[in-house]
Amino acid sequence: MSHSVSAAIGIDRQRLAQLRAREDAAFARRTPRSAALRARAAAHLPNSVPMSWMSNLYPTPPIYAESGRGASFRDVDGNGYLDFNVCDLSMTVGFGNEIVASTLAAQARRGTQFLLATDDAIAVAEQLAERMHHPYWQFTLSASGANTEVIRAARFLTGRSRIIIFGGHYHGHIDETLVREELGRVHADNPGLSPGAAAHTTLLQFNDLAALERTLAAGDVALVLTEPALTNCNVVLPTAGFHRGLRELTKRHGTLLCLDEAHTFQFAYGGLVTAWQLNADFIVLGKGLGTGVSFGLYGMSESVGAAYARHIDLYVEPRGMATGGTTYATPLATATARAALEQILTADAYTRVETFGKRLADGLEAVFTRRSLPWRAFRCGPRSGYCLAPQLPLNGREAALSLDYDLINARRIYMANRGVWDAVSSAGPQASLAHTAADIDRYVELADAFLGEIN
């Protein structure tokens, strides 16, 4: 995602820079044990972390976690943080969730892996089929893995190579989707990707049905891959009629449609496909359904699932699609998914968390009004955030105008020093199932105090 220059009307940049310097120093004083661990880790872990991008997750040097309970976690220095990042939506159920913990422990004793299915996988597929109206399901290790297999399946089933994604997208670390647009051309966004990977990807703007129709008319598009609402560039909501048009056009041009609900499954019971009654050929889920346990899934429509089932890859000729992996769909993963669906991710739980999302957005918007900032709060189920303009964005390009990294990073450190862990920079704060109303109010109170220092 490109760094953007935002209008951010109402912010005093000099005071922001002074605040940042003060808060950086305070953060360093609060985290001496993490500093010592970083020094030790540097000998064997590049950038002192097991995945290098963890070192960029926060604008400060990385800290190390010790434990978590409910909506809060502690670092190795004993600092507590009320988590509004929700581990990028992989911990919606909260830290140390008793149901997840006891399910994992019981299954670990029975066996973590047989390389055979257990009946939990069937129960998960039944649950998801009922909630999301897609009859066939396959497990992967992550949402990235699910999107990879969906792209492969769509190419195989249509005999076409091109995929369409929308600006402001993120679908995982996949060669074909790690692209950005510059001067009207699509480029690989990172070094080391497969040569030519970006050559088969077209990047359009969300909510632009005319451009979509023109591109689909070429007849070479295997798949349109999109989130129902974009959530990786703050939030972009679909305009009225966008999803209906998207479905009609993809069907008319023989293109398959995948709705990636890795995030938005957490936004409504049955995801946004159910809440908004959307129809797609594939649905992608991930992030362990918010349990923190590694697994992803994808659902398929009746016709796609039937075709898929005829083309397995092992020990047969002609070869079918390459899917799966040794530690995908383990009994641990399927038992956790089943427990989460049956006991935690209930309709009541989603209603509760949506109420908190509204409280968060209302609270932030009241702060903006009180401080005469012409901003809006993003709203999508439990997710909110800071739209630094009076109008909500219609696409990724417009949404990028609210990604003011100086402002975001200063806010995150300010909050961390006061016991709140704010969202990653491309997202906004999000309520989880473990939050209470008082937690939400604490976030809003700190947002108000932060803005009070710089406007």
Ligand SMILES: Cc1ncc(COP(=O)(O)O)c(C=O)c1O
């Ligand atoms: C919409 C969407 N799809 C896929 C992914 C990839 O998920 P993972 O990193 O768990 O594979 C993400 C990650 O943020 C995402 O937001």
